[in-house]
Amino acid sequence: MQLYNLKDHDQKVSFVEAVKTGLGRNQGVFFPQNLAPLKDVDALLDLDFVTRSAKVLRHLLGDELSDETIAHMVEGAFTFPAPLVKVADNLHCLELFHGPTLAFKDFGGRFMAQCLAQFSQGEKVTILTATSGDTGAAVAHAFYSKENIDVVILYPEGKISQAQQKLFTTLGGNVHCYSVKGSFDDCQAMVKDAFLDEELKSRLGLNSANSINISRLLAQVCYYFEAVAQLPKAQRAQAHISVPSGNFGNVCAAMIAAVIGLPVAKLSATTNQNDTVPRYLESKQWQPNDTLESLSNAMDVSRPNNWPRVQTMLDNGDFSYDDFYSHGIDEATTAAAMKELQAMGYVAEPHTAIAYEGLKADLASGNQGIFLATAHPAKFKDSVDGILNLDIPMPKALADALAKPCLAEPMSADYQQLREAMLAKLD
CATH class of the missing domain: 3.40.50.1100 (Rossmann fold)
Known part of the structure; x- marks a missing residue:
């Protein structure tokens, strides 16, 4: 699969490179050079979810990955x-x-984790992402305790629900969370600044799990x-x-x-x-x-x-x-x-x-x-x-998370503060 950078059309990468790079030059996102139509969509729609998903992804990715590899990743990701x-x-x-x-981002987060497990080959990876709510939990759980992978999550302080927040700020281990005094757009700007920092990218093996990936x-x-x-x-x-x-x-x-x-x-x-x-x-x-x-x-x-x-x-x-x-x-x-x-x-x-x-x-x-x-x-x-005017019962996953202490650290909407914190913890 060939993709190009929407801000720098000269930058062309494979799917594996795009997954490992995250964001392109000049903060551009990658997009497929060609979106070819599927054959016999009616037959595809008669298949089960996992089998069909592997075929759809095989079509999108072309010959870059084998049928067996794609099927393995889909089976590991789409378990619900x-x-x-x-x-x-x-x-x-x-x-x-x-x-x-308990959010749609489990699909993308878990598939990305499967991809990096296949592609990183033991290299150090640091996932840096901003969340306006559900991305943080999906990414944190998808990568929690994965060998050679650290996760850094930024979220706007006081602007996501307690349930959303506790699902990722209570994990600890290789998941590091920062409560940013600002908006989601401030958090996202800090992530973009990090991807322009070539020294940080190289030292920490930066990747992003936002939907830009x-x-x-x-x-x-x-x-x-x-x-x-x-x-x-x-x-x-x-x-x-x-x-x-x-x-x-x-x-x-x-x-x-x-x-x-x-x-x-x-x-x-x-x-x-x-x-x-x-x-x-x-x-x-x-x-x-x-x-x-x-x-x-x-x-x-x-x-x-x-x-x-x-x-x-x-x-x-x-x-x-x-x-x-x-x-x-x-x-x-x-x-x-x-x-x-x-x-x-x-x-x-x-x-x-x-x-x-x-x-x-x-x-x-x-x-x-x-x-x-x-x-x-x-x-x-x-x-x-x-x-x-209800009293919705709390699913066990949420109830368990809400009972745990928040491990996030406060941070200003300041990229230099983020940079110093990441180098101190992860370098």
């Missing part, structure tokens, strides 16, 4: 289901929270095929998928799936009040505002790193702007959508409710709507209980 739950006659929810950290992105393509496979055959060509969008990696994976042949009629990339992309699509002016805190904190992102990948596919005509929607959903509407879903018999946390609300705005008659549930409602117990 992604059920499609019917909410109404033409509304379905794809539940992506059945993995070990192509291995995470390609893993997420697979569960969109699983979603459509669970629709009745007669309804598969009318799928309209709505993705709650912050850093835009998840909807980018959905678009890749559509480009290579998954029958997706329309896509919605629904944001919260951090609505840089919806405003851009209206005005054609890229004008990020200061990041606002919201009920859907994992989407509190004003400068989404994956937007260049999405825009590349739209500008190339691989997916039509006419079939791509993006709306910003405010706090009151988010709460109202949660109550509306509850009245339909489905309990959703804020991110899921935003995906539902965006889908509802654009779902055409005759289309089958699929909205993504990216996290278990208990990860946002305070807001869900308060808005829906």
Whole structure:
């Protein structure tokens, strides 16, 4: 598989190089040079999730890895289901929270861990990532206690839920966490600065597990095929998928799936009040505002790193702007959508409710709507209980994590402070 840097087209790398490098020159993200269509998608949709996922990834990766290697990595990563739950006659929810950290990022995090285990060959690796909520837990658990791998996680202090935070800040060992006085965008900027620091990259073997890493992105393509496979055959060509969008990696994976042949009629990339992309699509002016805190904190992102990948596919005509929607959903509407879903018999946390609300705005008659549930409602117990007047039972994984002390260290939004801390601990 050949990929190129969207900010420096002269930088071309293999999949293995892209996984190990993470971010390209000039902070550019890597993207496939060619997204060829699959043959016989109907036959693929009749396969089981793991078998189909190995074939989809084999198609995307080309001859770079053997069938046996890809199958082994998929079997090790995708050990939990992604059920499609019917909410109404033409509304379905794809539940992506059945993995070990109860969030969709388990799919990408665990596949990336499998990739690095194959590719690193015993070399020292330091995973550096910023999280606005669920990435931290997924990455921490995927790499916890892995030999020759350290994990460094930055998160905005006080701006993610306790349940999200405790799932990764209580592990210790090779997982090092820093609570940053600032926003997720501040954390992400520090990560980008680290990848421009050639000395640090070399000494610590830096890699990133954010959705900028192509291995995470390609893993997420697979569960969109699983979603459509669970629709009745007669309804598969009318799928309209709505993705709650912050850093835009998840909807980018959905678009890749559509480009290579998954029958997706329309896509919605629904944001919260951090609505840089919806405003851009209206005005054609890229004008990020200061990041606002919201009920859907994992989407509190004003400068989404994956937007260049999405825009590349739209500008190339691989997916039509006419079939791509993006709306910003405010706090009151988010709460109202949660109550509306509850009245339909489905309990959703804020991110899921935003995906539902965006889908509802654009779902055409005759289309089958699929909205993504990216996290278990208990990860946002305070807001869900308060808005829906419930007392959601706490899954054992969350209850156990909440009972443990937080091991994160405080840090200013200052790259030099991060650099010194990492060299002191890991060099």
